[in-house]
Amino acid sequence: MPKDVITPRATDYNQWYLDIVREADLAEPAEVVRGCIVVKATGWGIWEMMQRELDQRIKATGHANVQFPLLIPRSFIMKEAEHVEGFAPEVAEVTRAGGEDLSDPYVIRPTSETIIGYFYSRWIRSYRDLPLLYNQWCNVMRWEMRTRPFLRTSEFWWQEGHTAHATEAEAEAETLKILHEVYADFVEQIMAVPVIRGLKTEKEKFPGALRSYCIEAMMQDGRALQAGTSHNLGQNFARAFDITYTDQNNTVQHCWTTSWGVSTRLIGALIMTHSDDEGLVLPPRLAPTQVVIVPIYKNPEERTRVLETIERITGDWQGRLRFKVDDRDNLTPGFKFNEWELKGVPVRLEVGPKDVEKNSVAVARRDVPGREGKSFVPQAGLTERLVALLDEMQTGLFRRALTFREQRSATVRSYDELKQQVEQGFAWAYWDGSADDERRIQEETRATIRCIPLEQPETPGVCVYTGRETMRQVVFARAY
RNA sequence: CGGGGCGUGGCUCAGCCUGGUAGAGCACCGCGUUUGGGACGCGGGGGUCGUGGGUUCAAAUCCCUCCGCCCCGACCA
Numbered sequence: 233m234p235k236d237v238i239t240p241r242a243t244d245y246n247q248w249y250l251d252i253v254r255e256a257d258l259a260e261p262a263e264v265v266r267g268c269i270v271v272k273a274t275g276w277g278i279w280e281m282m283q284r285e286l287d288q289r290i291k292a293t294g295h296a297n298v299q300f301p302l303l304i305p306r307s308f309i310m311k312e313a314e315h316v317e318g319f320a321p322e323v324a325e326v327t328r329a330g331g332e333d334l335s336d337p338y339v340i341r342p343t344s345e346t347i348i349g350y351f352y353s354r355w356i357r358s359y360r361d362l363p364l365l366y367n368q369w370c371n372v373m374r375w376e377m378r379t380r381p382f383l384r385t386s387e388f389w390w391q392e393g394h395t396a397h398a399t400e401a402e403a404e405a406e407t408l409k410i411l412h413e414v415y416a417d418f419v420e421q422i423m424a425v426p427v428i429r430g431l432k433t434e435k436e437k438f439p440g441a442l443r444s445y446c447i448e449a450m451m452q453d454g455r456a457l458q459a460g461t462s463h464n465l466g467q468n469f470a471r472a473f474d475i476t477y478t479d480q481n482n483t484v485q486h487c488w489t490t491s492w493g494v495s496t497r498l499i500g501a502l503i504m505t506h507s508d509d510e511g512l513v514l515p516p517r518l519a520p521t522q523v524v525i526v527p528i529y530k531n532p533e534e535r536t537r538v539l540e541t542i543e544r545i546t547g548d549w550q551g552r553l554r555f556k557v558d559d560r561d562n563l564t565p566g567f568k569f570n571e572w573e574l575k576g577v578p579v580r581l582e583v584g585p586k587d588v589e590k591n592s593v594a595v596a597r598r599d600v601p602g603r604e605g606k607s608f609v610p611q612a613g614l615t616e617r618l619v620a621l622l623d624e625m626q627t628g629l630f631r632r633a634l635t636f637r638e639q640r641s642a643t644v645r646s647y648d649e650l651k652q653q654v655e656q657g658f659a660w661a662y663w664d665g666s667a668d669d670e671r672r673i674q675e676e677t678r679a680t681i682r683c684i685p686l687e688q689p690e691t692p693g694v695c696v697y698t699g700r701e702t703m704r705q706v707v708f709a710r711a712y
Numbered sequence: 713c714g715g716g717g718c719g720u721g722g723c724u725c726a727g728c729c730u731g732g733u734a735g736a737g738c739a740c741c742g743c744g745u746u747u748g749g750g751a752c753g754c755g756g757g758g759g760u761c762g763u764g765g766g767u768u769c770a771a772a773u774c775c776c777u778c779c780g781c782c783c784c785g786a787c788c789a
Contacts, residue, residue, distance in 0.1 A: 246783095377786085378788095
């Protein structure tokens, strides 16, 4: 009998999400620290896989890792006008240390453009120093009013890339390269989450940026989640922090800078894209453990025989499959089946006395939950079969998510249609409105423009709000 | 910041209305039997009832203070 530990999605999507986080043992509320979470081993293991894949891509595109201080002089935050307005309300400050009040208080970094800008201004002298391509993995803090595990917490973990370039074109190329080659590639290929790549509107862009690009994903309730952002900061921060270089003509110029980040929020995206009422579902290429093996036996003799068989069939797995043998002796197989299902391990193998005799194993695939996803297969050729199965599951998860998004997306031609469509998913619409129009729509529908997709239609259409003809199409949705 | 809810073994909660020796389920420990979809029996350990004050012969229970957490809305990766 399964225990009712997870609220079905259809009953309460929000509660389902919280149940998954708890039951899959990803994280728990920190309780004693407002708005923060403790990321537990299963959750952090997933983040480490994300870090590994992202870090490879960040380095492959020419960046190196560095580490800046956690604390930033408060005065730094005040230097870029839009940036102050955007972040001042949500920074935590350190006003006292070493038993004394600080004459110049610090803020705990909400993001590091300012302190990095300060150092870049000292490091960059010549065009020969450019481009400067750095990234840092760290935690940041933003005093959020309402928090949810992974999606929005006061402290979160992320990477923030910060680069400086000689020209606007180079900065723009960098911003887009990160969006495509690092973020979209990782999220789609490894997380199996389809994304829309686009540009943020003025209202939604990063405080202090010239332009913000983003990737947007659709969750199972039809709402949008921003999965990553890449900002072309123009010369705004370079002016605020005097980041200048001398060019080939001996003229002093301001640099063009970029910043870009993805965070542990991706874990939230992962959950809300693939998981089901039985628990977490991990795409094979991201799963820290791809195959878990549950031995089944009634007595010590059987145990020995079964474990020997497992030893033999996993003999050529090193380097091909990430696996784990669950030989805990105090738990029944049934308990383990459910536990690994909750934790989202893509494939479970069961090896018992019958399999030892028949040279078979039971294979259960997580993307088809319960007994339906279970079949008995021969031990011969198992490794190849599993590698192929994982591959098939990876592709299948992506396709399933993409199909879902398409079913929940529609092009709308009137404001009434838009209102209806955002109730259930993405509304594609021609748009020629202002930031104020955007605000009014948000008030009335709770939906915002998620992005102006990079791929635009070739024929003009009529703006869904103003009625004016325009070439520009945008995506409206309610967002997390 | 507004609105609501809750603080009692590790967890979920009952007990409070109507004051009188602190309970249950789960988890944990020991032993035995079990083990192919969340095992069972027997035994056992563990709680200054969020904090401070008040009322009372007597407070988890009644009154007040403070603190914390969770949930729902407007802002945000």
